[in-house]
Amino acid sequence: MLITWVISNPSLAIYSLALGPHIAHQRIQIIDFLCEALNIPHLTAYKDSSINFSRGANFAIAGSMSLSSYLFSHFNFGNPLMWKPNPKNILTQIGWFHNFVGERECQGKDEAACKLELGNALFWIGEIGGNDYARLLASSIGPAIANKEFIEQAVDHIYTLALGAKFLVIQRLPPIGCLPLQLATCPSNDRDQNGCSASANLVIKGHNNLLQKRLDEIRMQHKDSMILYIDYYNALTTILEKHTQYQFEEPFKACCGAGGGPFNYQPNLLCGAFGTSTCKDSSTHINFDGVHLTENMHLHLSDLFFNQGFCTPSFADLIKKKKGQ
Template structure:
């Protein structure tokens, strides 16, 4: 038990196991219970002040419980215990040996180790320790301040990564920039003429409130499609100054509305409410349609609306919804019901696009067939340079254990995750995303091939 003691801790509820709430040890001679009424903690307080600032226990908090820290559900499993033991044995001397032998500054080594092991004292972690009430990021005041938010999703962090991405792109294809809504300034007009990205990691087509009202797990961010469109309107003056200039500029621009809606669907899947999932389709289609109309009214002439992928072949979905019934799978090993849903959704989306084409004949509205573009890779993988093994081709390249190399407790890039020898031989990268080889083939199918309807303008380049 001693080897696993670090994974066990008390989840505090009514604090009946913590008598210091009732003992009269404070300077005033009263119990801590009678004076703890503060809801925010100033980190400049002394230790005593911090303790007094803790919220008093409440009967509705439930009893104190001993919980297991090795899983997200806080419930003990044999697998998580085994992985916890292995992680402790291998984490520092195995994967991290190269880090500690690196000749750079020690403080950077330490920071990288702490970030990878979720040891940074961000607000989300501090709140779990009772050293901070709010889990919210103090910089943006919107999202939980987790390690991934601080290092990736926080606006300044996002801007930094995009800047680094631009440096890498420049080294391969010359002076081309990707501008996001987070790094616009008065000197960015010429850069924006080369492209602006309003997409946001984990974003949904629908607002968080839609999911909250229906008891569905909410998306990680509320930067939904309508929010992204507001970003576009806010930044439009940076792109063009007059109606004439905007008309001329937008006539030469391609607007891509999505792919979006996939994260909305995943929220239903995560909530185990697939039987109700078709009810969300009209709302998704309406959200995408409304945004498309708004863009046309802003001057957009050529627009792309992508459909959804065959989610029944997705390694993450296959892992989360694994079935013992053979009849649930098709000849490729994909889940029939989930691919059928994707096809249903795509048909409803195409119907709406057809209506838009008649209503706005001046606009060219293109449908990207992501479904068949990707499914062909699963049907004849060897034709496109992937492994031909029927079971292996459905696995993720980077991940944890399990039949599809996806473990919901071990994410790609964490200490105990593993990577396949050759990612170019796999379709799926990490259970959620595809490999570079897959995306390249999908891009060729859209730019050069038959999966854009109607086809794009004659491309100025071919994808090698």
């Protein structure tokens, strides 16, 4: 996802590009809690042309992928996430953002003025590859074809630095092997010490390690920029390991779904479909629908990211540097 944020200006503006859905009445993204911490409204959808975007815009497409739609169609992955057989590619969102910059943010400004505008922004690049892995791990093909490609695509998006961006936040992928989506479809003997899919999380760890290595290279190339790294993987597993301390009763069971059992997840009966039901209190669940986390889980993750050392450098360091520009 991608944010534009002017800290020193009381008229804050945020522009978000994300790989997941945004639902206005629920806080289902970390960005929602960041907006609240900054005392600004939640982001509105870019495609809603009736909205005034002076306070921000959201470019998210639910289920968006890094790999091409052609690849999913060509290999016939099946349909583990039934609402989008051939999902949109992230390049659609990137295109929307560049259109927004040209038509609104930098309209009437020369290149230098536009770079200055973007230099007063925080760019938040979210879980690139997360939705792809979720589909690949549930398919017969597996994720081996994609690991390096995801990293290079993430790096390509990080090179928005060339547009003048100086402040970036990059998210690690979460442990997808801990989602009901994966647990309900993998062998029961494929488990790690936390009860998650060991094979799936091994793939995600490899992705995160490679991403960290490439980020270190980018930091060396752009020493005047500040790149924050959010450790989504270890933040989520920290809560999972101590879930009762966070008042979570169901670490793996989806709040909304079908089938009951330890996961309450069926790939052909996703939340909202006929035959599914929703739990009475989602705050006791880590996972909402087998794929997405609950609002309460995002609240606790936000605290770990913003206040508890799961972001390096810290947000406090970023704000200090921004104010000292």
